[in-house]
Amino acid sequence: MPNEFIIETRKLSYSFASQKVLNEVSLQVPSGSIYGFLGPNGAGKTTTIKILLNLLRSDKNNVLLFGEEINKNRLKILSRIGALVEQPAIYSHLTGRENLNNRAMLLGIPKKRIDVVQNITGIDDYAGKKAGKYSLGMKQRLGIALALLPDPELLLLDEPTNGLDPNGIIEIRKLLQKLTSEGKTVFVSSHILSEVEKMATHVGIINHGKLLFQGSIAHLHDISINTISIEVNNVVDAANMLLNKGYTADIKNESIILPYSSQREMSCINKLLVDSGFSVFGLSRPKNDLETMFLNITKN
Amino acid sequence: MQAFLISLRSEFYKSRNTLSFWSAILLPLIICALIAEGFYVNSNKLAGMTGMMQWFRFSGAFLGVMGSLLLPMLVIFQTFSINNMEHRADMWKSLFALPLPKWSVYSSKFVYAVFLTALCLTLFASFIIAAAYLMNFFKPEFKFNQFDMSALLFKLHLKLFLASISIISLQFVFSLLWSDFIQCMGLGFLLTIFGIIVANLGWKYGYAIPYAQPMIAMNAVTKEIKIDGTQTIDFVLMTKEIYVSLAIGLAAFASGYFIIRKRSVN
Numbered sequence A: 001m002p003n004e005f006i007i008e009t010r011k012l013s014y015s016f017a018s019q020k021v022l023n024e025v026s027l028q029v030p031s032g033s034i035y036g037f038l039g040p041n042g043a044g045k046t047t048t049i050k051i052l053l054n055l056l057r058s059d060k061n062n063v064l065l066f067g068e069e070i071n072k073n074r075l076k077i078l079s080r081i082g083a084l085v086e087q088p089a090i091y092s093h094l095t096g097r098e099n100l101n102n103r104a105m106l107l108g109i110p111k112k113r114i115d116v117v118q119n120i121t122g123i124d125d126y127a128g129k130k131a132g133k134y135s136l137g138m139k140q141r142l143g144i145a146l147a148l149l150p151d152p153e154l155l156l157l158d159e160p161t162n163g164l165d166p167n168g169i170i171e172i173r174k175l176l177q178k179l180t181s182e183g184k185t186v187f188v189s190s191h192i193l194s195e196v197e198k199m200a201t202h203v204g205i206i207n208h209g210k211l212l213f214q215g216s217i218a219h220l221h222d223i224s225i226n227t228i229s230i231e232v233n234n235v236v237d238a239a240n241m242l243l244n245k246g247y248t249a250d251i252k253n254e255s256i257i258l259p260y261s262s263q264r265e266m267s268c269i270n271k272l273l274v275d276s277g278f279s280v281f282g283l284s285r286p287k288n289d290l291e292t293m294f295l296n297i298t299k300n
Numbered sequence B: 001m002q003a004f005l006i007s008l009r010s011e012f013y014k015s016r017n018t019l020s021f022w023s024a025i026l027l028p029l030i031i032c033a034l035i036a037e038g039f040y041v042n043s044n045k046l047a048g049m050t051g052m053m054q055w056f057r058f059s060g061a062f063l064g065v066m067g068s069l070l071l072p073m074l075v076i077f078q079t080f081s082i083n084n085m086e087h088r089a090d091m092w093k094s095l096f097a098l099p100l101p102k103w104s105v106y107s108s109k110f111v112y113a114v115f116l117t118a119l120c121l122t123l124f125a126s127f128i129i130a131a132a133y134l135m136n137f138f139k140p141e142f143k144f145n146q147f148d149m150s151a152l153l154f155k156l157h158l159k160l161f162l163a164s165i166s167i168i169s170l171q172f173v174f175s176l177l178w179s180d181f182i183q184c185m186g187l188g189f190l191l192t193i194f195g196i197i198v199a200n201l202g203w204k205y206g207y208a209i210p211y212a213q214p215m216i217a218m219n220a221v222t223k224e225i226k227i228d229g230t231q232t233i234d235f236v237l238m239t240k241e242i243y244v245s246l247a248i249g250l251a252a253f254a255s256g257y258f259i260i261r262k263r264s265v266n
Helices: A045-052 A074-078 A096-107 A111-121 A136-148 A166-181 A193-199 A217-224 A235-244 A263-275 A290-299 B002-015 B019-041 B051-089 B092-096 B102-138 B150-163 B165-177 B181-201 B210-224 B240-263
Strands: A005-009 A012-016 A019-025 A028-030 A034-038 A063-065 A081-084 A154-158 A185-190 A202-207 A210-216 A227-232 A250-252 A255-259 A280-284
Touching (some): A019 A045, A028 A202, A045 A185, A136 A166, A166 A193, A202 A217, B019 B051, B051 B181, B092 B102, B150 B165, B165 B240
Antiparallel strands (some): A005 A063
16 A cells, blocks of 8 residues: 655654754655645754755654655665755766766666756756856756656755746746656745745644644645635724624724634624624635745744 | 775766876876986986896885875875865765765775875886886986886885875874865874874884874885895885774774764764
């Protein structure tokens, strides 16, 4: 039976000396997803990625990739992963092509695969140039090309769109979406929330080493829609009426905003307004963008 | 084993166009050319000597400078260059995230550093022999063809190589610890000077000091070889400074592995 989760950590904790950087993080990354791993600087994102690559060890054997524990199956698991950790690690005295050649040599990959990754990451034109002369965006593309070289089932990417221009960001987004359509899984940490929102199917939000949210983007929207927005003909009078009836009403952008509790209550409020002579034009639960949700979750 | 060989091949691929690799070839070539030119121009001063004496004068010019200063400096530069490729590219993390055993990545780098020194010393011996016969060809007053020094010369360089294993290992560890050339070079240079002083003073336990071992080894050979022509010219390869050098090399190799495991995640 195939594993439901490509990555699974079970109450993963990690400390540097006395400083706890991860606190019972239980990641569950579904197969075939683009999992956006979000968190402010120092939240524990890179530490988590390093543990997933066995660069740091969790002694409790609670890190599973492809259903197998990483400490006991390091080589087997790593052979199915392509990774870009922090900034791209590239030999500046070698050309882009030579960097790829060297990695292909280490991994026993045929040279024709180099042509493929050069092409899909768009580095064909400057593959013969010394990598030391690359711009940050070019380096990032080469880093992604190196990660893609073994045609991995799982891609672990740390800030992959760093330094890329808008076109480059769109290309990488499309590339990652194409990869998942081919059955691959992408785990991507990023601080560009709008970008994650556009491409991720699932998100994990981490702060101070604790996983604060994990689930699909739809689920995240669902739980974070916590207000009701009401459009009426006389906003101020309607808001005062609701305040007098004990509701916490506020006015924002010509609408009345109330905390959401249940659909039944929404119906009651609507009835109350109509019975009081107000014309209700709209009653909705506004969607927050990822940035608002992220800030709400990390703030709490 | 296959992972080790692949890693070793990768080390060559990465360094083949760098000075760390070419220094192992160019240094013996340039030094040989310079010293040979000096001997060629002053051939009349050697004319009265026997073939064997000419060989000793010629090869001695190389071995003296190699054992004391040149070899340690070359080792410092080469070991630094090999590890600096990874420091500069912040590559340790990526290397250890590959499906390769960590020990194979580490040991291939170490073996490559040892190989470069071995290559350099082999080329030194080869170029000395080639230069001597070439001079002999153009100037008949040289008598290099009257005495076969080849086996002895290779053995001398082998001894020098074995005596330098401790320096290679220690400098390798220093270059793992520090990505700054000044630190590696500075400490290496100070220890080399200390080694020269120890070797020259003839301290009883000097053989235990890594940076003195090549010079002590060469001094021991000079004392051992009789050049009166009555005895077979030979010397003992495995002397105590060689054993200590190998032991230090082994200990430094093991400790370097623990350093690199930590280094990979920072």
